[in-house]
Amino acid sequence: MNKITKALGLSLLLSSAVSVYAQQPPKHTYKPDGYSIVTIETPEDVRFHATGLDSTSTGEVYVATRFGDVWKLAGDKWSKFAEGLHEPTGLLVDDDGSIVVAQKPEFTRLRDTDNDGQADEYSMLAGDWDFHDNYHEFTFGPVKDKAGNYYGTLNLSHGDPDAFSLGAMGSSGGYRGFAFKVNKDGEFSPYAWGLRSPAGLGSSPEGELFYTDNQGDWVPTSTFHLLQEGKFYGHPVSLAQRPGYSKESITNTAVEVFDKIREKPVALIPHLEVANSPGNPAWDTTKGQFGPFAGQIFIGDQTQSNIFRVLLDKVNGVYQGAVINFMNGFQSGNIRNEFDIKGQLWVGQTARGWGAAGGKPFGLQKVVWDGTTPFELHNIKLTKTGFTLTFTDKVDVNSVSLDSFSAQQWNYHYSGNYGSPKMNLEAVKPSKVSLSADKLTVTIDMPLTADKLVQIDFPGLKDINGRNVGVEKVYYTLNQLRK
Structure with a gap:
């Protein structure tokens, strides 16, 4: 018989330790179009x-x-x-x-x-x-x-x-x-x-x-x-x-x-x-x-x-x-x-x-x-001058402007402390945005700094049917720049 077969003991004590930065997560509920929970x-x-x-x-x-x-x-x-x-x-x-x-x-x-x-x-x-x-x-x-x-x-x-x-x-x-x-x-x-x-x-x-x-x-x-x-x-x-x-x-x-x-x-x-x-x-x-x-x-x-x-x-x-x-x-x-x-x-x-x-x-x-296509960010890729953001549905060209985007970046402090606040938090200003011919990909030019976590917000985007983008921010870990 191995050392735990049919083991009766079960440790019931569980951790009450939480990060000093822990708070309650957001209370709002969001589900992409076409998706449901059973x-x-x-x-x-x-x-x-x-x-x-x-x-x-x-x-x-x-x-x-x-x-x-x-x-x-x-x-x-x-x-x-x-x-x-x-x-x-x-x-x-x-x-x-x-x-x-x-x-x-x-x-x-x-x-x-x-x-x-x-x-x-x-x-x-x-x-x-x-x-x-x-x-x-x-x-x-x-x-x-x-x-x-x-x-x-x-x-x-x-x-x-x-x-x-x-x-x-x-x-x-x-x-x-x-x-x-x-x-x-x-x-x-x-x-x-x-x-x-x-x-x-x-x-x-x-x-x-x-x-x-x-x-x-x-x-x-x-x-x-x-x-x-x-x-x-x-x-x-x-x-x-x-x-x-x-x-x-x-x-x-x-x-x-x-x-x-x-x-x-x-x-x-x-x-x-x-x-x-x-x-x-x-x-x-x-x-x-x-x-x-x-x-x-x-x-x-x-x-x-x-x-x-x-x-x-x-x-x-x-x-x-x-x-x-x-x-x-x-x-x-x-x-x-x-x-x-x-x-x-x-x-x-x-x-x-x-x-x-x-x-x-x-x-x-x-x-x-259920087969309905949501309007969400599909993917993000780093370029030498910024990022490309590809979406699941065609983007309304009239919603693509510098005002539709904002960005910020920060890093974290690695140490034996329990968690870290955001360090060196600063805004990053996009300088140019453009929409691809197929209307699925937005290209953003912006300053890039290695070893940063970059948050890009795009709340102003709409698809060609007038839907607002579902989740309006993405977090990219920029360990290194593209050579």
């Missing part, structure tokens, strides 16, 4: 905190709940597939039909060997990290790459008196604050380090790994990262497990040194304006079943009960990009996203511990599209 009825009298979510090629949906169960939805009928797990926060339907669950002490493979609809085999896929019975030591994942390797991320602890900490979060060893890899033969290896609270892990259709991290100490605002082997992502305490470092040397190292060696986020996620506690990235692989955003990345936020998009841009061979709100008004905290075979975006929800704007403690919803 609430899924969950099993009666079950605390259905949906923290793991995946679907099959035939449309069944599997959900792991924070209280240790795995449920299967086939059509409109729920059945319990597994139970007794230790606070799972991720789930993967594997290629062979088995279910791999990320719970605090291990990755566990669940199999129904007698085909009675319930898992009767619980086997450990990986568990080479340490779990110190700290409530905040979550295990996220799993995801797979094209070669069949599994990946996960390990949360740092909070309030552990034995942990090495340089801020709010700490590590008692055992690869806390690491991403890890498990190959097809079950061999575990550390993959990357410097992670804080990496609640969202995803693999792109091309097999590249990305993750989100939550704002806090050494993470001045939430982030979206390309996850690469052997890289350091900013939180210093995990370096104590790397060759050449010790707790003493780390403690005596200047912040500027860590700043120089850390990986920059692909996209910064402005606190409050977009997200407080982002979950996993989900790629729209529906080929148009979900509307005009095919290939783009959708992420839910646990605190704000919203979903936002990530718009990737490759500049000088390196990813950077933008974030933009998509829709809000969900019933609870959005922590897990998954596109199903029908082109619907399923959203697993929990408000446990941190609360959520939606008000309900847990639930499951999905976003569906």
Whole structure:
């Protein structure tokens, strides 16, 4: 028997720590034209905190709940597939039909060997990290790459008196604050380090790994990262497990040194304006079943009960990009996203511990599209002199003027403090705007400065049918200028 099969214990204490910059997110509700939220009825009298979510090629949906169960939805009928797990926060339907669950002490493979609809085999896929019975030591994942390797991320602890900490979060060893890899033969290896609270892990259709991290100490605002082997992502305490470092040397190292060696986020996620506690990235692989955003990345936020998009841009061979709100008004905290075979975006929800704007403690919803084309920003790309903004519908030429656009930029202070206010905030004045011949793309010329987060507002834009643009601001992480 492995170390957690049918585990009875469950850590119930959850964090009450919040950023000193935290406020209530906006109360207004916004849904793009053509999109609606469908609430899924969950099993009666079950605390259905949906923290793991995946679907099959035939449309069944599997959900792991924070209280240790795995449920299967086939059509409109729920059945319990597994139970007794230790606070799972991720789930993967594997290629062979088995279910791999990320719970605090291990990755566990669940199999129904007698085909009675319930898992009767619980086997450990990986568990080479340490779990110190700290409530905040979550295990996220799993995801797979094209070669069949599994990946996960390990949360740092909070309030552990034995942990090495340089801020709010700490590590008692055992690869806390690491991403890890498990190959097809079950061999575990550390993959990357410097992670804080990496609640969202995803693999792109091309097999590249990305993750989100939550704002806090050494993470001045939430982030979206390309996850690469052997890289350091900013939180210093995990370096104590790397060759050449010790707790003493780390403690005596200047912040500027860590700043120089850390990986920059692909996209910064402005606190409050977009997200407080982002979950996993989900790629729209529906080929148009979900509307005009095919290939783009959708992420839910646990605190704000919203979903936002990530718009990737490759500049000088390196990813950077933008974030933009998509829709809000969900019933609870959005922590897990998954596109199903029908082109619907399923959203697993929990408000446990941190609360959520939606008000309900847990639930499951999905976003569906009825075929109506919304008027939204579709994409943004950096040019040598500014940006191009492409829209989902044709823009009214009479609404395209300098008065329709404004911009500002800032950066954040990287340190062991819990979050950062906007630093060096300043207005940036666009100098020229023009509309393409097909009326879908606006080109903006404006001063550009590297290492800034650029906010561009376009509230004056209308489409050719007189509709105002839905979401009127986008946030572009300008790590480097185009050469």
